Amino acid sequence: MKKISYKEKPKKKHSRKKHKSMRVSELEGVYSQRVSKKVPLDQIICGDALEVLKSFPNECVNLIVTSPPYADRRMSSYGGITPENYVSWFLPIADEMKRILRNDGSFILNIKEKAENGERCTYVIELILEMRRHGWLWTEEYIWHKKNSYPGKWPNRFRDAWERCLHFTKSKQFKMYQKTVMVPIGSWAEKRLSKLSETDKIRDESKTQSGFGKNISNWLNRTMVYPTNVLHLATESSNKNHSAAFPVSLPMWFIKLFTQEGDTVLDPFIGSGTTALACRELNRHYIGIEIKKEYFELAQTSLRKKYTPTLFDLLNEHGIG
Numbered sequence: 391m392k393k394i395s396y397k398e399k400p401k402k403k404h405s406r407k408k409h410k411s412m413r414v415s416e417l418e419g420v421y422s423q424r425v426s427k428k429v430p431l432d433q434i435i436c437g438d439a440l441e442v443l444k445s446f447p448n449e450c451v452n453l454i455v456t457s458p459p460y461a462d463r464r465m466s467s468y469g470g471i472t473p474e475n476y477v478s479w480f481l482p483i484a485d486e487m488k489r490i491l492r493n494d495g496s497f498i499l500n501i502k503e504k505a506e507n508g509e510r511c512t513y514v515i516e517l518i519l520e521m522r523r524h525g526w527l528w529t530e531e532y533i534w535h536k537k538n539s540y541p542g543k544w545p546n547r548f549r550d551a552w553e554r555c556l557h558f559t560k561s562k563q564f565k566m567y568q569k570t571v572m573v574p575i576g577s578w579a580e581k582r583l584s585k586l587s588e589t590d591k592i593r594d595e596s597k598t599q600s601g602f603g604k605n606i607s608n609w610l611n612r613t614m615v616y617p618t619n620v621l622h623l624a625t626e627s628s629n630k631n632h633s634a635a636f637p638v639s640l641p642m643w644f645i646k647l648f649t650q651e652g653d654t655v656l657d658p659f660i661g662s663g664t665t666a667l668a669c670r671e672l673n674r675h676y677i678g679i680e681i682k683k684e685y686f687e688l689a690q691t692s693l694r695k696k697y698t699p700t701l702f703d704l705l706n707e708h709g710i711g
């Protein structure tokens with residue numbers, strides 16, 4: 391198998407200008423014919439994730455971070471898959487993602503099951519189990535706490551203020567750059583570390599015998615510590631013209647944690663282009679896929695507004711790269 395260099399650019403570029411006058415179905419056809427098995431670095435492709443992913447080579451991306459359409463959500467704006475069909479819809483896409491993710495890469499799936507008839511749906515849990523059967527490791531679950539969520543009440547629950555960010559990997563030896571997401575130690579430390587008892591200075595075995603010991607004195611003179619697996623981030627969707635955009639800080643956190651500068655990040659449901667913006671900010675390559683022309687164009691516009699195109703982008707756009 392040919393090894394992909396991340397500096398390698400696809401030889402035949404498809405012209406974005408030409409695409410504007412074409413329908414999505416035509417675009418998909420052109421796309422798969424012209425850039426078959428090439429990595430379309432720093433591009434957003436208008437098409438169906440499953441079809442577009444099939445044209446990518448094996449093990450060509452370092453990280454996949456995405457938020458797919460949730461079941462039965464926002465039917466009017468971008469369709470919706472029923473909870474019953476969700477697993478069978480998503481699994482072939484997950485299989486393609488597994489093929490194109492590097493063996494030391496990570497896949498972050500931002501998702502939240504809805505409640506229906508007084509109960510939470512189980513399709514996310516079923517999806518996790520099926521993905522494990524298809525060879526994925528369910529390595530971790532991060533929680534995105536929407537810290538600006540406003541209050542609300544239903545007869546049997548309160549407002550949803552968190553979403554899952556499921557972390558899947560292909561192997562136990564995946565790349566993780568933990569120091570990049572360290573946080574200030576916080577004010578608790580001043581009080582807690584000012585008077586250390588004798589047990590604080592040795593490895594103190596947990597009273598529950600859980601095997602997790604701690605030596606509090608390890609934290610003396612530290613200003614930065616590792617974060618927890620709960621991300622407290624505000625939503626930002628009101629200014630994005632996309633009803634389900636995540637805040638740029640969400641993909642950024644995972645991009646810093648699981649990739650280095652020059653690596654490649656894929657978002658197969660890129661919507662308004664948030665993941666691409668995060669990649670530009672952090673000097674990573676991006677590949678985005680979006681089925682709706684309206685959102686595809688929105689993503690292009692957001693990138694343009696924020697970043698002046700490079701010579702490579704311009705050549706690419708005119709089909710002479």
Ligand SMILES: C[S@@+](CC[C@H](N)C(=O)[O-])C[C@H]1O[C@@H](n2cnc3c(N)ncnc32)[C@H](O)[C@@H]1O
Pocket residue numbers: 437438439440456457458459460468632634635636637658659660661662663664665679680681682685
């Ligand atoms: C939850 S939104 C993603 C929002 C995105 N994270 C952002 O910040 O804007 C899911 C997106 O997936 C797109 N989508 C739905 N089905 C798709 C498919 N089969 N292939 C590619 N994109 C699809 C929708 O149009 C929608 O924009």
